[in-house]
Amino acid sequence: MREFELLERDGFARLGRFPTPHGTIETPALLPVLHPDPKRQVIPAREIRDRFGLRAAITSSYILWRSPELRARAETEGLHRLLDFEGPLMTDSGAFQQHAYGSVEAGPEEILDFQERIGSDIATVLDIFVEPGASPEAAQRGVEETAERARRARERRKGLLAVPVQGGAFPELRYRSAQVASELGDLLAIGGVVPLLEQYRFPELAQLLLAARPALAPQRPVHLFGAGHPVVFAFAALFGVDLFDSSSYHKFARRDAVMLPEGTVALASIREPICDCLACQEVPLPELRERPPEERERQLARHNLAACAKELSRVRQAIRDGTLWELAERRASGHPALYQGLKAAVRGARWFVPVEPDSRPSFRWSSPLSGLRPSVIRFLARLALWSAGKGPFHQFPRITLTPGSLRSVPSSDSVGAPLWWEAATPIGPVPLELLEVYPVGCWVGPELFDPDLRRVAPDLVEEDPAEAPELRVARWTGRHVGALYAWCYGASAAAKLGELHLQAIRSARTGRLRRLDREGHTWFVVGNDGIPYPTWAGAKELHRTLPAPQGRVVVASDAVPFVEAGRTLFAGFAASADWGLSPGSAALLVDGEDRLLAVGRLRLAPPEFGRFRRGVAAEILSHARSPPPVVEEPSPAAWPPENPAEGA
Ligand code: GUN
Ligand code: ZN
Numbered sequence: 001m002r003e004f005e006l007l008e009r010d011g012f013a014r015l016g017r018f019p020t021p022h023g024t025i026e027t028p029a030l031l032p033v034l035h036p037d038p039k040r041q042v043i044p045a046r047e048i049r050d051r052f053g054l055r056a057a058i059t060s061s062y063i064l065w066r067s068p069e070l071r072a073r074a075e076t077e078g079l080h081r082l083l084d085f086e087g088p089l090m091t092d093s094g095a096f097q098q099h100a101y102g103s104v105e106a107g108p109e110e111i112l113d114f115q116e117r118i119g120s121d122i123a124t125v126l127d128i129f130v131e132p133g134a135s136p137e138a139a140q141r142g143v144e145e146t147a148e149r150a151r152r153a154r155e156r157r158k159g160l161l162a163v164p165v166q167g168g169a170f171p172e173l174r175y176r177s178a179q180v181a182s183e184l185g186d187l188l189a190i191g192g193v194v195p196l197l198e199q200y201r202f203p204e205l206a207q208l209l210l211a212a213r214p215a216l217a218p219q220r221p222v223h224l225f226g227a228g229h230p231v232v233f234a235f236a237a238l239f240g241v242d243l244f245d246s247s248s249y250h251k252f253a254r255r256d257a258v259m260l261p262e263g264t265v266a267l268a269s270i271r272e273p274i275c276d277c278l279a280c281q282e283v284p285l286p287e288l289r290e291r292p293p294e295e296r297e298r299q300l301a302r303h304n305l306a307a308c309a310k311e312l313s314r315v316r317q318a319i320r321d322g323t324l325w326e327l328a329e330r331r332a333s334g335h336p337a338l339y340q341g342l343k344a345a346v347r348g349a350r351w352f353v354p355v356e357p358d359s360r361p362s363f364r365w366s367s368p369l370s371g372l373r374p375s376v377i378r379f380l381a382r383l384a385l386w387s388a389g390k391g392p393f394h395q396f397p398r399i400t401l402t403p404g405s406l407r408s409v410p411s412s413d414s415v416g417a418p419l420w421w422e423a424a425t426p427i428g429p430v431p432l433e434l435l436e437v438y439p440v441g442c443w444v445g446p447e448l449f450d451p452d453l454r455r456v457a458p459d460l461v462e463e464d465p466a467e468a469p470e471l472r473v474a475r476w477t478g479r480h481v482g483a484l485y486a487w488c489y490g491a492s493a494a495a496k497l498g499e500l501h502l503q504a505i506r507s508a509r510t511g512r513l514r515r516l517d518r519e520g521h522t523w524f525v526v527g528n529d530g531i532p533y534p535t536w537a538g539a540k541e542l543h544r545t546l547p548a549p550q551g552r553v554v555v556a557s558d559a560v561p562f563v564e565a566g567r568t569l570f571a572g573f574a575a576s577a578d579w580g581l582s583p584g585s586a587a588l589l590v591d592g593e594d595r596l597l598a599v600g601r602l603r604l605a606p607p608e609f610g611r612f613r614r615g616v617a618a619e620i621l622s623h624a625r626s627p628p629p630v631v632e633e634p635s636p637a638a639w640p641p642e643n644p645a646e647g648a
Contacts, residue, residue: 004221005615006603009583010324011355011374012213012240015316018187018221020088020121020160022080023055027221028237028315030228030308031058031090033247034083036070042250042301045085051278052309055087058245061115061123062094065106074118082118090122090162090245091115095191096226099129108149112156122187125153127164130192132204139168142192147180154184162223164191169204171211178215187223187243188216194226202235202341209239210348216240219611230261230311231338234328237315238345238352249308253300258285259307261314262334267300277306322360325375329367339369346372353378355605357584359438359529365426365445375439376427383430386487398422400429433483436512436530477504481516484532489546496545522628533586536622539599548594553577553587553609553618555597563589564597566623571604571612579606586621598623 002019009015018025032048034057035041048054059079064070074082079089093111094104106114108126115123126149130142143166150163163185167173181188190212196205216222221242227233228246236244252259256267260275273284279302283291288299318324332342352374363375370376402424422429425440435441467475481504485494502516502523516524516532523541524532534542542551555563559573569589581587583605589598600618609617620626 003612003614004219006608006612007615008320009355009603010319010322010357010360011238011352013237013315013319013324014240014242015319016221016242018242020056022086022088022121025056025088025221025243027242028233028312028319029056029243030054030233030312031056031243031245032228032249032305032308033057033245034059034085034089035247036060036064036083037067038083041083042253042298043305045083048305049085049087052305054305054309056090057083057085057087058090058092059083060094060096061091061118061120062097062104062106062111062126064118065094065111065114071114075114079118079120088121090187091118091120091124092225092245093124093126095124095127095129095164096194099131099192099194109152109156112153116157116159120159122160122162123153123157124162124189125150125164125185127166127191130166130168132169132192132195132201134168136170136173139166139170139173142166142168143173143177143180146177150180150184160186162187162189164189164225165212165216166192167208167212168192169208171207174208174211175215178212182215182217182220186220188220189223189225190241191225193224197226197229197232200335200337202232202337203344206235206239206341206344206348209236209241210345210351213239213351217611218605218608219613228308229264230259230307231263231331231335233308233311233315234318234324234331235338235341235345237319238324238328244312246308249304250297250301252304253297256296256300258300259304261307261311261331267296275303275307277303277310279303279306322357323362323364325370325373326364326366329369332369333367339367342369346374349374349377353381354579354582354607356582358582359442359527359531359584361528362442362444363439365443370445371427373439379437379439380427382487383434387431398429400424401432431483433480434487434530436526437484437487438529438531441530442528477506480504480513484513484526484530488531489542489551493542493545497541500541533621534599535628536599536624536626539588539596539622543588543590543596546588548590549576549578550580551578551588552590552594553581553600553602555589555591557592560591560597563600563620564623566598566620566626568616568620569598569600569618571609571615571617574604574617575610577602577604577606577609581606587618589618589620 005017007015016027018027032054034045036059064074080086094106098104111126112123127146128142130139146164146166153161163181165177165181165188167177193205222240223243224236224241226246227236227244228248258265258267258270267289270285273286275285279299283299288296314327318327328342332339346369356374356378398420400422421432423432423435430440482494482498485497502518504513505515505517506512507514513526515522515526521537522535523538524534526532553574554576555569556573563569581602583602585602587600587602588596589600590596599621601621602618603616
């Protein structure tokens with residue numbers, strides 16, 4: 001069986017491909033619940049697939065099994081024909097009915113074998129639904145029994161198996177249950193959360209998702225049982241939930257409840273045509289109120305399902321764009337419970353940091369929680385380290401600039417000591433040298449700080465009023481570049497790189513640092529995130545400068561000739577990466593003898609190396625035979641300018 005493959009990511013959230021016998025599921029995906037009795041399926045399964053674009057679905061094997069007539073039909077026709085759905089079909093096991101009705105009549109083996117017989121693509125272990133309010137003893141019993149059943153199920157089942165994660169409200173039980181699921185399951189299905197979802201208890205949901213997270217194998221898709229409202233998709237995706245399932249689209253429709261990405265609204269209150277989904281194009285919501293109950297239920301179910309599908313598209317796009325936290329914050333501003341849930345998530349920001357990308361295309365301030373995003377926590381943690389001893393300026397007196405203080409700054413302090421200039425930013429004081437770096441370097445938000453401080457930096461860092469302006473600019477640029485080296489590679493590497501005296505090229509239009517050159521060659525290209533990315537020339541220097549294993553990914557010998565020639569590094573050929581790297585980092589790809597092969601940009605996070613067997617581990621940025629980088633701007637102003645003192 002082929003395995004889950006990660007295509008793109010934003011933190012834990014990922015776009016992936018999960019192959020099943022009836023086709024590949026593109027994640028994140030919603031598996032709509034199909035009624036086991038096709039006569040009672042409110043939207044025809046075929047329409048769900050073809051018109052809503054939902055290519056995979058789920059049904060309850062237990063409800064099928066319980067009805068002698070349906071059971072017989074499923075066993076003779078097979079599940080896909082019975083439900084008229086030619087795509088990946090997952091079956092649930094009956095644990096939810098245990099939650100709803102108190103017991104199930106089938107044994108775990110019986111229901112597992114039934115799922116096998118009817119041709120389910122993904123069978124689910126009959127787990128014990130542990131209620132969020134269960135006692136520690138009951139929760140532990142539920143986790144142990146679920147684990148035992150999962151072990152037996154794994155022995156019987158050759159095909160894909162979903163192993164539920166239970167544990168109630170107890171973090172250590174959630175963690176242990178996630179470990180067992182990761183060992184035995186092809187799909188890790190977080191269960192026992194329906195009451196939390198129904199009652200909008202999102203802080204508790206955040207806590208248990210965080211508790212399970214470190215034990216969930218990154219190379220397996222994660223499912224969240226019973227989550228099927230558009231308000232939760234972005235939130236849950238942040239924690240790395242890849243699959244959702246729910247019958248809510250229909251349940252809500254039965255009580256005239258309209259799903260919107262911001263929340264739920266009663267149909268009776270809608271007087272304007274606020275939606276133009278495929279259902280609302282046929283009958284706009286305000287008119288639907290007047291229609292007979294049966295038509296209302298069907299059309300509203302179609303609207304609800306379309307609203308879910310649309311929100312999942314937004315989530316997928318946000319993962320591509322690196323804007324999922326922004327989307328989650330915008331959704332959370334719509335509902336206080338969700339806001340509290342997201343707040344609980346950012347309190348656990350440290351769990352997110354190892355999979356945080358180095359940068360994203362922009363940082364958009366979206367809510368009061370924006371300043372607590374993992375990217376900010378990571379930046380501030382690094383800044384604290386840097387200024388505590390690793391940075392070149394920690395010993396200097398600090399002056400923090402605000403837009404209001406710009407005109408009254410002293411040109412040097414009274415004892416003539418060098419100064420460490422900082423800008424007041426929404427996430428606290430940041431050294432001027434780091435103002436081009438993500439997140440402050442691509443800050444989009446209300447005018448809480450003046451990003452133009454970057455432009456005036458050389459004028460502000462006026463330590464000697466008698467100094468010629470060109471020299472001042474040159475000295476500022478030296479500080480700026482030196483600080484970036486230190487930020488990216490540490491102080492001792494920065495000192496060595498400084499000795500190269502690379503020439504800093506700035507954008508003529510924005511003044512931002514763009515390249516670091518020497519003798520007509522580019523050694524580093526500075527991204528929009530303010531980070532210098534090495535070319536082949538720069539990489540050779542870094543490789544000499546940084547002690548192994550710093551900055552490196554070791555490539556398996558089979559793949560060495562390919563990587564050397566500039567071919568993508570696949571996950572199966574990269575066993576480990578330096579834990580100082582992140583997704584998106586430029587890394588030195590080396591062989592077992594630490595010979596430099598290429599520069600790659602990581603897709604996987606260091607903890608994920610050695611786990612995935614499919615997909616890309618790093619794309620190649622440059623290698624020995626790659627052409628020189630394209631110069632973006634014609635004859636940019638070169639900083640530093642010719643030294644006038646030398647010419648004299
Ligand atoms: N559906 C909703 N919650 C659950 C759960 O905890 N386990 C299973 N198997 N199905 C569910
Ligand atoms: Zn609609």
